[in-house]
Amino acid sequence: MIGIFDSGIGGLTVAREVMRALPDCPVCYLGDTARTPYGNKSPETVTRFALQDTEFLLDQGARVIVVACNSASSTAVDTLRKTFDVPLFEVITPAVETAVSLPRVKNIGVIGTRATVKSGIYERMIKERDEQKRVFQKECPLLVPLVEEGWLDKPETRMIVKKYLLPLKVRQVDALILGCTHYPLLRGIIQQKIGKRVKVIDSSQALAQALAAFLEQNPALKRDLSRDVPSLIHVTDVTEQFQTIAQRILRKNVTLTHVSL
Amino acid sequence: MIGIFDSGIGGLTVAREVMRALPDCPVCYLGDTARTPYGNKSPETVTRFALQDTEFLLDQGARVIVVACNSASSTAVDTLRKTFDVPLFEVITPAVETAVSLPRVKNIGVIGTRATVKSGIYERMIKERDEQKRVFQKECPLLVPLVEEGWLDKPETRMIVKKYLLPLKVRQVDALILGCTHYPLLRGIIQQKIGKRVKVIDSSQALAQALAAFLEQNPALKRDLSRDVPSLIHVTDVTEQFQTIAQRILRKNVTLTHVSL
Numbered sequence: 348m349i350g351i352f353d354s355g356i357g358g359l360t361v362a363r364e365v366m367r368a369l370p371d372c373p374v375c376y377l378g379d380t381a382r383t384p385y386g387n388k389s390p391e392t393v394t395r396f397a398l399q400d401t402e403f404l405l406d407q408g409a410r411v412i413v414v415a416c417n418s419a420s421s422t423a424v425d426t427l428r429k430t431f432d433v434p435l436f437e438v439i440t441p442a443v444e445t446a447v448s449l450p451r452v453k454n455i456g457v458i459g460t461r462a463t464v465k466s467g468i469y470e471r472m473i474k475e476r477d478e479q480k481r482v483f484q485k486e487c488p489l490l491v492p493l494v495e496e497g498w499l500d501k502p503e504t505r506m507i508v509k510k511y512l513l514p515l516k517v518r519q520v521d522a523l524i525l526g527c528t529h530y531p532l533l534r535g536i537i538q539q540k541i542g543k544r545v546k547v548i549d550s551s552q553a554l555a556q557a558l559a560a561f562l563e564q565n566p567a568l569k570r571d572l573s574r575d576v577p578s579l580i581h582v583t584d585v586t587e588q589f590q591t592i593a594q595r596i597l598r599k600n601v602t603l604t605h606v607s608l
Numbered sequence: 609m610i611g612i613f614d615s616g617i618g619g620l621t622v623a624r625e626v627m628r629a630l631p632d633c634p635v636c637y638l639g640d641t642a643r644t645p646y647g648n649k650s651p652e653t654v655t656r657f658a659l660q661d662t663e664f665l666l667d668q669g670a671r672v673i674v675v676a677c678n679s680a681s682s683t684a685v686d687t688l689r690k691t692f693d694v695p696l697f698e699v700i701t702p703a704v705e706t707a708v709s710l711p712r713v714k715n716i717g718v719i720g721t722r723a724t725v726k727s728g729i730y731e732r733m734i735k736e737r738d739e740q741k742r743v744f745q746k747e748c749p750l751l752v753p754l755v756e757e758g759w760l761d762k763p764e765t766r767m768i769v770k771k772y773l774l775p776l777k778v779r780q781v782d783a784l785i786l787g788c789t790h791y792p793l794l795r796g797i798i799q800q801k802i803g804k805r806v807k808v809i810d811s812s813q814a815l816a817q818a819l820a821a822f823l824e825q826n827p828a829l830k831r832d833l834s835r836d837v838p839s840l841i842h843v844t845d846v847t848e849q850f851q852t853i854a855q856r857i858l859r860k861n862v863t864l865t866h867v868s869l
Contacts, residue, residue, distance in 0.1 A: 381653050382642065382643045387756070387847065388641070388642060388845045388847065389845050389846055389847055391845075392642050392844075392845040461849075488753070488757055489750075489754070492749070492750055493750070495648070496749055498750070502767070503764055503768050503771070506764050506767070507764050510764070584649045584652075585650055586650055588648065588722075
């Protein structure tokens with residue numbers, strides 16, 4: 348089983364790509380909807396929650412962990428790696444590697460939650476790979492609630508996206524990393540407001556490919572993961588809102604299992 | 609000590625009025641900022657959190673509890689009353705009594721979080737007191753994140769408030785209850801968008817008056833509450849954002865104490 352967690356619903360955009368890339372590997376998803384969002388909370392609190400989330404997934408039988416939340420990926424991954432001896436994938440590295448590998452990209456924009464942007468992790472990781480790149484970050488804390496409300500194409504959402512992206516547009520970024528797993532749901536508006544010539548990067552596909560490549564190299568683990576059990580979605584709070592948006596993301600009916608952490 | 613809790617920052621609008629009405633009674637405030645917001649979560653989850661919040665305040669020495677969160681007031685108060693033998697004040701009743709006592713008010717609008725509106729408590733309590741009144745409710749889930757971001761006077765906030773209030777304006781409400789302790793921070797915009805002739809009702813002053821009146825009738829309890837200890841603000845997560853908005857609400861420097869529940 349592949350264990351995937353997020354503060355709430357955004358990580359399902361990652362789960363969808365993992366399910367596509369590895370159709371034979373069942374997924375155990377945890378959305379910590381009782382404590383969502385993580386992105387406006389402190390690194391200490393996000394790390395504490397991420398430890399509990401990972402422990403839950405391992406208890407359920409997960410043998411690989413995907414941190415499908417940028418806020419947790421940017422603040423908690425080192426602690427998770429020190430605490431748990433299990434292959435762990437996060438959503439920062441695949442986006443960074445995609446961005447630095449693009450030709451003719453000098454200025455890279457990054458949008459994310461307050462926790463992600465404050466961590467500075469994207470800038471650090473991009474500069475480690477290519478110190479010529481210039482990185483411009485912008486925190487966009489209202490995009491998560493707008494997505495969770497399902498306001499994916501309202502004029503107010505367009506105005507807010509435009510306002511958030513303006514400083515990056517002024518800097519003439521060549522590529523824009525969607526540094527939050529909720530943002531792919533606003534991809535159309537984001538592409539429109541940042542401009543057609545800017546390459547918009549979402550980590551979920553690159554992450555799913557990296558995970559698939561890793562499992563190709565580890566066939567015993569892959570066989571072990573591919574046992575015939577159903578994929579499951581666990582949430583720490585059950586709401587209609589989650590159910591509706593989860594179905595929109597996964598394009599199928601979903602059954603939620605309520606758990607307490 | 610008067611114990612006051614909310615999911616986060618909104619309850620400080622109530623704490624401010626309690627401190628004004630009862631300057632000799634120290635306040636012990638708890639903002640459950642690690643799990644905020646409550647308003648888009650299920651009644652079961654909100655009740656579980658409210659039980660933990662109340663228990664924490666009682667452990668700190670609170671002798672009276674104020675539930676300064678409409679989502680918790682509308683879903684958890686019966687359980688709290690059954691569980692704890694302590695005087696308990698909530699934010700629904702004072703607003704309801706103010707609304708039904710107003711002359712020439714037939715149509716009453718109520719705005720709140722999804723949890724509060726779904727509970728139907730305002731309509732039930734208003735009809736119990738006067739079944740001639742007509743009640744129109746509207747959930748406004750994005751107003752809490754907008755307030756927590758400090759977007760108190762942005763054009764996007766004005767547009768969203770206008771959109772939310774439109775169905776109540778069409779119903780020609782005579783009074784509008786602010787059914788969430790965050791909303792008084794948007795009072796100016798709300799009054800403007802709903803129209804000058806509509807009476808806007810915020811429960812915090814009425815609640816503080818009811819609490820003061822209760823303590824006048826219970827002088828021994830009031831003496832006991834008035835011990836010379838400082839007022840304290842506890843939070844389950846410490847962020848700069850909270851600090852800034854808390855100072856704006858209380859109009860003084862605040863020191864936050866971090867606690868885990």
